[in-house]
Amino acid sequence: MSESKALRRDEPPAPSGGRALRINEDWAATIIGLVLLVLVLTGVIPVGVVP
Amino acid sequence: MSAGDAKAPQAAAAKTVPAGEAAASAEAGRSAQTPVGTLIGLLVVLALAAVTRVLDKNVPGWTEGTAFGEVAAAIEYPVYAIVLGLVGNAVLTATGLRDRLSGAFRTEFFIKTGLVLLGASINLAVIVTAAGPAIIQAIVLISAVFLFTWWLGGRFGLDARLRALLSSAVSICGVSAAIAAAGAVQAKREQLAYSASLVIVFALPSIFLLPWLASVLGLSPEVAGAWIGGNIDTTAAVTAAGAIVGEDALAVATIVKVTQNALMGVVAVALTAYFAFRVERRADARRPGLGDLWHRFPKFVLGFIAASIIATLYLGAVGSDAGKEVIGTVNDLRNLFLILAFVSIGLEFRVASLREAGWRPIGVFAIATVVNLALALLLASLLFSGFSVT
Numbered sequence: 001m002s003e004s005k006a007l008r009r010d011e012p013p014a015p016s017g018g019r020a021l022r023i024n025e026d027w028a029a030t031i032i033g034l035v036l037l038v039l040v041l042t043g044v045i046p047v048g049v050v051p
Numbered sequence: 052m053s054a055g056d057a058k059a060p061q062a063a064a065a066k067t068v069p070a071g072e073a074a075a076s077a078e079a080g081r082s083a084q085t086p087v088g089t090l091i092g093l094l095v096v097l098a099l100a101a102v103t104r105v106l107d108k109n110v111p112g113w114t115e116g117t118a119f120g121e122v123a124a125a126i127e128y129p130v131y132a133i134v135l136g137l138v139g140n141a142v143l144t145a146t147g148l149r150d151r152l153s154g155a156f157r158t159e160f161f162i163k164t165g166l167v168l169l170g171a172s173i174n175l176a177v178i179v180t181a182a183g184p185a186i187i188q189a190i191v192l193i194s195a196v197f198l199f200t201w202w203l204g205g206r207f208g209l210d211a212r213l214r215a216l217l218s219s220a221v222s223i224c225g226v227s228a229a230i231a232a233a234g235a236v237q238a239k240r241e242q243l244a245y246s247a248s249l250v251i252v253f254a255l256p257s258i259f260l261l262p263w264l265a266s267v268l269g270l271s272p273e274v275a276g277a278w279i280g281g282n283i284d285t286t287a288a289v290t291a292a293g294a295i296v297g298e299d300a301l302a303v304a305t306i307v308k309v310t311q312n313a314l315m316g317v318v319a320v321a322l323t324a325y326f327a328f329r330v331e332r333r334a335d336a337r338r339p340g341l342g343d344l345w346h347r348f349p350k351f352v353l354g355f356i357a358a359s360i361i362a363t364l365y366l367g368a369v370g371s372d373a374g375k376e377v378i379g380t381v382n383d384l385r386n387l388f389l390i391l392a393f394v395s396i397g398l399e400f401r402v403a404s405l406r407e408a409g410w411r412p413i414g415v416f417a418i419a420t421v422v423n424l425a426l427a428l429l430l431a432s433l434l435f436s437g438f439s440v441t
Binding site for chain 1: 357
């Protein structure tokens with residue numbers, strides 16, 4: 001095993017990339033959830049249409 | 052589960068195989084995902100969700116009068132969704148398609164969207180009333196379980212970073228907390244993989260075990276919900292177990308779990324400071340500020356509260372009777388997203404995770420889970436015995 005490969009085991013789990021993805025997912029869930037709520041309350045998604 | 056979460060178990064291979072091979076394997080898993088594969092994966096998730104709906108609506112009728120009839124009538128939709136997800140997982144793994152389609156198995160995204168919609172079915176007054184006991188329970192539980200797990204990890208001779216990950220995972224909110232702690236303490240990849248694997252392996256049986264125990268112990272829906280929310284690690288599993296018990300238990304379990312989620316940022320920032328100043332004693336370490344707290348704060352909590360405010364104002368304007376049907380449609384949408392999340396729990400589960408974890412982290416996690424179980428039951432009984440959702 002080369003030294004560079006051995007060091008890979010000790011790498012921390014890419015915090016910046018993972019963090020960015022989590023934040024996007026959090027905001028995406030928030031925005032989609034609230035948009036769906038408003039669409040139902042305003043009648044754009046009518047009662048009984050959700051399977 | 053976030054993208055980072057979903058990839059965590061793949062990194063577990065770093066413990067048992069040469070590092071270069073593990074990195075190549077993890078890279079291969081990621082590179083196997085294509086837009087077409089993710090689209091097909093989404094169709095698989097939607098198809099299993101549709102089958103869940105069909106089974107939930109029709110199995111009681113199909114089995115009425117048979118020996119299975121009574122059991123079938125008691126089965127709630129999370130059970131069908133998780134079991135179908137596990138079956139789909141086995142089929143996709145056997146056919147070698149699982150990694151290619153896994154980009155669509157987004158448990159965390161589905162559950163967070165479902166929880167934002169769930170906020171609409173909980174009156175703001177209930178959230179405000181429950182916030183006090185929920186915050187007290189979360190602070191006592193997180194502090195006690197975190198410190199106990201930290202101490203126990205030391206007794207078992209675990210590395211300080213792995214102790215931080217396991218303590219965060221078991222005391223706060225599972226994989227998300229382990230990810231946040233991993234970034235805070237600069238943990239190794241395989242340590243994150245250990246923690247993520249353990250959370251999932253322990254959460255799955257808890258979904259079925261805790262509702263059953265709550266029934267055996269004769270807990271009220273509110274106490275059962277607070278117990279489930281305070282004990283089960285992952286938010287998706289809390290929601291599944293709460294839904295099995297019923298609507299009131301689901302509401303309290305969600306409020307308790309969302310409160311714990313909100314405190315995750317505080318623990319992550321405290322860990323960052325502790326490791327920088329006390330463990331590593333870095334000369335360039337800076338004191339964390341409010342920006343760090345906001346950075347770690349799970350933003351869907353804001354959506355959950357906003358949905359409750361919007362729905363409460365809406366019902367106040369149109370009246371409860373007129374708005375009931377409309378909120379019912381929001382609940383249908385919520386259930387749809389929860390089913391997608393529960394199907395994804397089954398699809399993401401890895402049987403090999405437990406073997407990869409090694410016995411010492413498993414021992415620490417198992418003992419900490421039992422302590423969490425007992426302490427959460429005590430706190431839930433003390434803080435929520437007189438609480439009513441209605």
